[in-house]
Structures are given as structure tokens and as C-alpha cells.
Amino acid sequence: MESTLVAKQATDFKRGIQSGISIAIGYMPVALTFGLIAKTTGLALSETIMMSLLVFAGAAQYISLSLLAQGIGIFEVILTTFIVNIRHFLMSASLNEKAEEDTVAERMGYSFGITDETFSVAATREGTINARYMFGLNLTAYSSWVVFSGLGFIIGAGLPQTLQESMSVALYAMFVGLLVPSMKGNVKVVYLAVLAAAFNSIFTMAELMSTGWAIVLATLLSAILVEVVETFKKGRRAETDE
Known part of the structure; x- marks a missing residue:
């Protein structure tokens, strides 16, 4: 009985990883660009990786870079990113209706990894979701975002100084790229x-x-x-x- 439960949990975790692979691949160029722009904005490698580790929200991190580049105060940065990410309350509430009887600690654990992409995959999955599946899904996406954020910073550090300074334009291009598809x-x-x-x-x-x-x-x-x-x-x- 116990061995069957362990096998099911391992299977669910593996399925979560498989579901997250496409998200991880999609995160690569966006995370690389974030790391590159973080370098040109003046963040250190440790700060760039720490932001991806603790925030894990693409749009909010890009907006934070823009505000930090303008010398905006920390309270305004926090409040702005909170407003941008307030939709996560709705996404979490929606997934809660689809989740199995996981513990509160487990739900709190995988709720941190909910993004627009992981939410879409989990919400459209047939049947219910559970902590093992969500941890596998989130871990795959999360690892890609953090690793390629750091890699983007390292690549940016190797570019000529003139090119690094000109890369700030890419930040506004990224905002346009995020906005235009949603406007259609x-x-x-x-x-x-x-x-x-x-x-x-x-x-x-x-x-x-x-x-x-x-x-x-x-x-x-x-x-x-x-x-x-x-x-x-x-x-x-x-x-x-x-």
C-alpha cells in the first residue's frame, strides 16, 4: 500500500517535470534578456540571481529594473510590482478549486511557483492537481528562469561597455513585446x-x-x-x- 503511494507520488512529480519542459524552454530567451539588462542597469550578479530566486515574476522583474534605473524609491517599486502581480490571488484561488487535499504547507509551497504559464498548464490539465505534480512543474520552470537569468548576466558582462549601455533600449522593446500581443x-x-x-x-x-x-x-x-x-x-x- 505504502509502496503504491510512493510510486504514484513519483509518477505525479515526473509528469509535472514533463509538463514544465516546454515552459522552461520558453523562459530561456526571456530570462537571458532579463539577466543581460540587469547587468546594464547596474545590478550585481548576486542581486540578479536573488531577484529571480525570490520574485520569480518576469513582468514584475522587468518593471523593477525600469524603476530602479530611474532611481525610484524601494516602496514605490514594491507597490508597483504588487499591483502588477495582484492577479496571482485569482490564479491561486482558481487552482485551489482544482487541487486535491494537500496540506496548507504544501499549497503554500507550490503557490510561490505559480506564474501565468504554470497556471495555464495546471488549469487546463485533465483531472485534479496535487502537490507532487505542481512541485515538478514549478521546479522545472523555476530552475530555467533562475539559471538563465544568471547566464544572461554573465553574457552581458562580457559585452563591450558601449553595447552594454545601449542594451537599456531592449527594456522598452521588451515592454512593447509584452503589451502588443495582449492588445490584439x-x-x-x-x-x-x-x-x-x-x-x-x-x-x-x-x-x-x-x-x-x-x-x-x-x-x-x-x-x-x-x-x-x-x-x-x-x-x-x-x-x-x-
Whole structure:
């Protein structure tokens, strides 16, 4: 009986690793670029690896680099990345409904490794998920992100200084690359991006607050305004249908 349980746990862990291989491969170029830009931003190798170890969130780490490059305060950096990653609460709650009767400690352990990609794989998997499967899935993706972040930094350190300095442009190119696909076929995202840019420009040019707080407030205001308009439109449609 016990040997059967151990064999099942090993099988689930192996399946998690297999499911995570495609994510790990996809993380390679993004993590390499992060490490490269982290070097040009002024982070040390230990700081770059530590950020990937503790944060493990691509968009949040890129945004952090942008804010750090502008000399933004640590509180604004933390608050901004919290807002960006607040969707993880919803993803965790969704997976909780699909999870087996794992212990609280196990769920806390694998919830750290939930990203957009690991969530998509786990959420679309047939049947339930358990701690062994999630640990295998997350460990594969996590290892790739951390290792290639460090490798990207090492590669960046070997580039000529002029090229290193010019690589800061890649940070903005990466933001565009992340934004454009999500804007296709989603007008809501377009409105959100335009409003956030407009609010941030107004706050910055009017010198009403620091750059960090301008970004935080612009993000919050645009998100709230878009949701209010969307809710109002849904209410109007419901009244029309009646």
C-alpha cells in the first residue's frame, strides 16, 4: 500500500517535470534578456540571481529594473510590482478549486511557483492537481528562469561597455513585446494602456509627484476607470436585453 503511494507520488512529480519542459524552454530567451539588462542597469550578479530566486515574476522583474534605473524609491517599486502581480490571488484561488487535499504547507509551497504559464498548464490539465505534480512543474520552470537569468548576466558582462549601455533600449522593446500581443482583439487592454500612459504623462510633466508615485497612481486610476466603464456598459446591455 505504502509502496503504491510512493510510486504514484513519483509518477505525479515526473509528469509535472514533463509538463514544465516546454515552459522552461520558453523562459530561456526571456530570462537571458532579463539577466543581460540587469547587468546594464547596474545590478550585481548576486542581486540578479536573488531577484529571480525570490520574485520569480518576469513582468514584475522587468518593471523593477525600469524603476530602479530611474532611481525610484524601494516602496514605490514594491507597490508597483504588487499591483502588477495582484492577479496571482485569482490564479491561486482558481487552482485551489482544482487541487486535491494537500496540506496548507504544501499549497503554500507550490503557490510561490505559480506564474501565468504554470497556471495555464495546471488549469487546463485533465483531472485534479496535487502537490507532487505542481512541485515538478514549478521546479522545472523555476530552475530555467533562475539559471538563465544568471547566464544572461554573465553574457552581458562580457559585452563591450558601449553595447552594454545601449542594451537599456531592449527594456522598452521588451515592454512593447509584452503589451502588443495582449492588445490584439482586446480593446479593454488598449484603453488601459492609453489611459495609464496619459495619466503618467500628466502627473510627470506637471511635477505633481515623484516618478514612482506617478506610475503607481496612473496604474490604479486607469484600472479603476476602465473597470467602472466596463461595469456600466454591462449594466446597460443587461437592461437592453430585458
